[in-house]
Amino acid sequence: MKACVLDEWGGSLTVDTVPDPEPEPDEVCIDVRACGVTRTIENSIQGGLEDDPTLTPRVPGHEFAGIVDDVGDDVSGIVPGDRVLAYFYLTCGECDACRRGATNQCANFGGWYGATRDGAYAERAVIPASNALPLPDGASFVDGAIAADGLATPLHICRRAEVDDADTVLVVGAAGRVGIHLSQLAALRGARVLAADIADDRLAHIDSVTSPAVQPIDVRDDDVAARLREATPNGDGPTVVVDTVGNTDTLVDAWEALAMGGQLISLTTHHERSFAPPLTEFVVKEAAISGSRYATKDEVVRAARLLADGRIDPVVTERVGLEDVPAVHERIRAGESYGMVVLEP
Ligand SMILES: [Zn+2]
Secondary structure, eight states, X not given: OEEEEEOSTTSXXXXXXOOOOOOOTTEEEXXXXXXXXXXXXXXXXXXXXXXXXXXXSBOOOOSEEEEEEEEOTTOOSOOTTOEXXXXXXXXXXXXXXXXXXXXXXXXXXXXXXXTTBOOSSBSEEEEEGGGEEEOOTTOOHHHHHIIIIIIHHHHHHHHHHTOOTTOEEEEETTTBHHHHHHHHHHHHTTOEEEEEESSHXXXXXXXXXXXXXXXXXXXXXXXXXXXXXXXXXXXXXXXEEEESSOOHHHHHHHHHHOOTTOEEEEOOOOTTOOOOOOHHHXXXXXXXXXXXXXXXXXXXXXXXXXXXXXXXXXXXXXXXOGGGHHHHHHHHHTTOOOBOEEEOO
């Protein structure tokens, strides 16, 4: 089969012919129909998830959906022909967290396919059967690729922050695939949304695709904190800030603008970035900073239902073939790509 292969962490991608993968007894093989080509995968390619050289060469890609075409001998409940979407984390299924459904907090975390093992920048992909979730009727394969991370992650954030109509949610990096779907989801839950980004084309992208509750806001230049507060009712500031970028200057501004009792939620996985306000500021504002880690399996399926029902509009900026994937990653690396690029192998 054809696949897009990474030679080494931080190295280059090449489209090549590789052996067809065969499922182990507890695995399924999936005919890949749609896979996101995203900044998260670029981070993985650069060694941000795994950096052990023995794990390369590697087929990246994890945000995908497709049709089961082969199952291992021990697999039950999934048969060839089933439409599925994939859960990104390799989890044990047996620890307390897994048993209560908090699969994103698995105590025996086994890594990520697309990094720890091969992923879905390929015509076919093999994953553990427990990672293949049912793609709801009415959801396209592209919907599945969006739900797998680009909407499941926002769903987890909104549940953690208990976003509702009393909130003004500031989304930092709103033109990205997580940001654009989070902006829509927060609006669906009744919140006002300040959808922040830093370039004219990215702000125009936000303006063109989201609901009236979503207000694009430019966070370049000076007085960002003051402008953020001015954009909220009574100038109180956003009650929830979700940072998808990890830019420290923007975090400082967002923290300054945060409403009393507000929450700042970080998605940043860049190891070198940190942000630590003085403890007294937590007390004076009764504010919270927390992280949000991917999503549960249940949330991935629920995200797909939101798209299947038309409650969230899937935002796709470009559809590409396997040969185009290396060039898309060059554009992501150069900061020239936003939104959701979908590979259809
Ligand atoms: Zn577990």
